Amino acid sequence: MKIWSLRKNKTPMLHYFLFAYWFILLVWQNLGAGGSANRGGMDVVIKCGLLVMLMIYYFMHATGIRRDILLMCMLLVGVYAIVKIEGGLDLSKILYYFFPFLFVLLIFGVGWKFELNKRQLVHLCNMLIVVVSYIAVYALIFCTDQFANAFSIDNAYGNELKSFLMSSHEYGMYLVFGIMAIILCMEFDPEGTKNRRFWYFLALILFSVNLILTFSRTSILSLAVLLIFYVLIFAKKRLRNWFLILAGIAVLMVLVIPSLRNFFWEIVMKENNDAGRDALIDFGMAFYRDGSVSQKLFGWDYAPIKAYLASSRGLGSFHNAYVQQIVANGLLGVFIMIMYSVVTLYDIFRTIKTKKEGSHLSKFFISFAASAVVFMTFNTAALFASAIDSYFMTLFTVVVPKYVNQSIRAGTFDVPIKNRETRPNVRRVYR
Numbered sequence: 001m002k003i004w005s006l007r008k009n010k011t012p013m014l015h016y017f018l019f020a021y022w023f024i025l026l027v028w029q030n031l032g033a034g035g036s037a038n039r040g041g042m043d044v045v046i047k048c049g050l051l052v053m054l055m056i057y058y059f060m061h062a063t064g065i066r067r068d069i070l071l072m073c074m075l076l077v078g079v080y081a082i083v084k085i086e087g088g089l090d091l092s093k094i095l096y097y098f099f100p101f102l103f104v105l106l107i108f109g110v111g112w113k114f115e116l117n118k119r120q121l122v123h124l125c126n127m128l129i130v131v132v133s134y135i136a137v138y139a140l141i142f143c144t145d146q147f148a149n150a151f152s153i154d155n156a157y158g159n160e161l162k163s164f165l166m167s168s169h170e171y172g173m174y175l176v177f178g179i180m181a182i183i184l185c186m187e188f189d190p191e192g193t194k195n196r197r198f199w200y201f202l203a204l205i206l207f208s209v210n211l212i213l214t215f216s217r218t219s220i221l222s223l224a225v226l227l228i229f230y231v232l233i234f235a236k237k238r239l240r241n242w243f244l245i246l247a248g249i250a251v252l253m254v255l256v257i258p259s260l261r262n263f264f265w266e267i268v269m270k271e272n273n274d275a276g277r278d279a280l281i282d283f284g285m286a287f288y289r290d291g292s293v294s295q296k297l298f299g300w301d302y303a304p305i306k307a308y309l310a311s312s313r314g315l316g317s318f319h320n321a322y323v324q325q326i327v328a329n330g331l332l333g334v335f336i337m338i339m340y341s342v343v344t345l346y347d348i349f350r351t352i353k354t355k356k357e358g359s360h361l362s363k364f365f366i367s368f369a370a371s372a373v374v375f376m377t378f379n380t381a382a383l384f385a386s387a388i389d390s391y392f393m394t395l396f397t398v399v400v401p402k403y404v405n406q407s408i409r410a411g412t413f414d415v416p417i418k419n420r421e422t423r424p425n426v427r428r429v430y431r
Contacts, residue, residue, distance in 0.1 A: 011114050014403070015124040017057045018395055021050045023131060025388045029166065044092045047386055051095075051102065058110045069109030073101045076336075083298045097329075099386035104340070107399055115407035116400060118358065118414050122189045124400070125181035132178035133203050135171065136210045139163035146213060161213040169379050170389045172219025175211040176371065177396050179204060180226060188361060218378040222371045229367035234360070277319050277378070280309075284323040299330035321376035337383050344398050345369055351405040358413040365401040372397040 028046050077098055084097050116124070139161055140147065146161050160168035182200045211219060231243045291300060305327060309317065318324050325333045348369070351362040372393055375381055381389040383398060407413045 011061050011111075011116075012120075013057075014061075014114060015116060015120040015127075017054060018399060019124060019127050021054060022388065022392050022395065023127075024050060025391070026131070029388055044095055047095060047099075048091065051099065054106060055102075058106045058114075061114070062110045063113055066109045066112050069105060069112070073105040073109065076101050076332075080298065083294060084301065095386050100336070100384035103384050103394070104336075107402065108340075108343075111403075113406065114403050115410060115412055116403040117407050117412055118188065121400070121404055122185055125185050128174075128181045129178055129185070129200075129203055132174050132181075132207065135163045135165065135174065136203075136206045139210055140206070147209075160215045161210060163210075168214040168216045169218060172211060172214040172216035173222075173375060173379075173381065173389055173392065175207045175214070176219050176223045176226065177392070179207050179211075179223065180230075180368070180371075182207075183230070184364065187364075218375060221378070222374040225374050226367045226371040229370045230364065233366055234363040280318045281320055281323050284318045284320070284327050288323075288327050295330065297330045297332055299326070299328045299333055317380040319378065319380060321380055321382040324380050325382055340383060340398065341369065341372070344401055347402055347405050351408050354409055356408055356411060356413075358408045361408065361413075362401070362405055365397075365404075368397045368401065 025046065029043065080097050080101075084093075143161060143163065146159060162168040162171045165171045165174075182204050186197065186200055211223065227243070231240050287300070287305065288296065306317075318327070321337075322334060325337055329336075345366070348362045348365050351359050353359075372383070375393060376383070379389075381387065381393050383390070383394050385391070385394075404413070
């Protein structure tokens with residue numbers, strides 16, 4: 001099945017549209033909505049409108065739709081429509097259950113040949129750095145008491161830095177990928193970023209300080225895992241040695257200086273208090289085991305579970321994406337999420353083996369995938385879900401790596417989009 005396009009698969013604005021979904025949702029949910037209590041149905045309408053925006057862009061630039069992805073998504077939508085939708089159709093419920101399938105169809109079915117070149121990747125990272133810098137500067141100006149009292153507080157709970165966002169976990173995720181965006185820009189565009197290096201280092205310090213004061217162990221652990229993978233797999237020997245030296249000094253200072261040791265263990269790490277997460281996971285798995293065969297395969301209706309969590313525990317989730325998925329979407333939902341994580345890793349290793357210009361960048365994306373695993377283990381953000389943090393994580397751990405790898409294998413990573421049609425070693429394959 002082919003849908004021919006006048007654009008001939010040229011996507012010079014792709015990174016802007018992908019970024020716009022997250023940015024517009026960020027502005028609405030954190031500035032326009034006036035907090036989560038005031039979102040209501042308008043939140044769902046805006047998400048649907050942004051999804052339609054992405055669909056229009058993708059279909060305008062598509063050269064064809066992959067039949068296997070289309071049939072798979074149609075089958076899954078049909079099955080979940082029969083099993084999950086009971087009574088009247090609710091827009092919020094439809095978005096919750098069917099957004100992942102539509103998003104998968106767009107990324108892997110409609111935009112299966114889309115590419116992001118080096119210029120687009122650097123622009124995308126710079127846009128992220130600018131937005132996260134604004135959030136961090138806002139925190140620095142309007143949350144000065146949290147910076148001033150960082151070493152004097154007795155408990156991290158209730159004192160987490162989150163700027164104007166809904167949670168410190170969401171803020172921590174943006175800071176982690178903001179830090180990696182800085183590293184990526186300086187690593188892969190040294191000439192283009194030469195005049196901005198001072199601002200990059202300034203932003204790096206600002207992001208790091210803010211990340212510590214989020215007291216989000218998930219985000220800090222995610223950054224640590226991300227940096228470890230980056231240094232061991234990708235970084236040059238000199239940078240690796242400097243990282244090991246600085247990391248060793250930091251650990252030694254925490255161990256030797258009592259005030260730093262107490263601050264790190266008692267405040268930042270919250271004395272290894274799991275905040276009831278083990279009990280939440282046990283409750284979620286018990287809920288799953290008590291279900292019927294259909295519920296174990298396709299999940300429960302999540303609305304009553306969410307209401308019960310809110311009334312009994314004051315929470316809206318299980319703080320674990322895998323438990324959340326198996327309860328809400330069953331084994332099939334978890335399988336799909338893991339399957340596309342494996343597909344992303346396979347795509348990365350396939351690109352590395354080509355040894356083409358820019359293929360070493362794919363090693364960098366392995367650290368992104370490792371970071372996503374940590375986030376999903378200790379947080380509710382899940383790949384391909386409609387929530388703002390889930391979309392953000394999916395964008396930088398699945399979508400961007402896929403389209404950059406596609407560009408590298410096609411030999412267009414360092415070629416301007418307007419010159420791609422004349423490059424002799426570029427072949428276009430249609431299904």
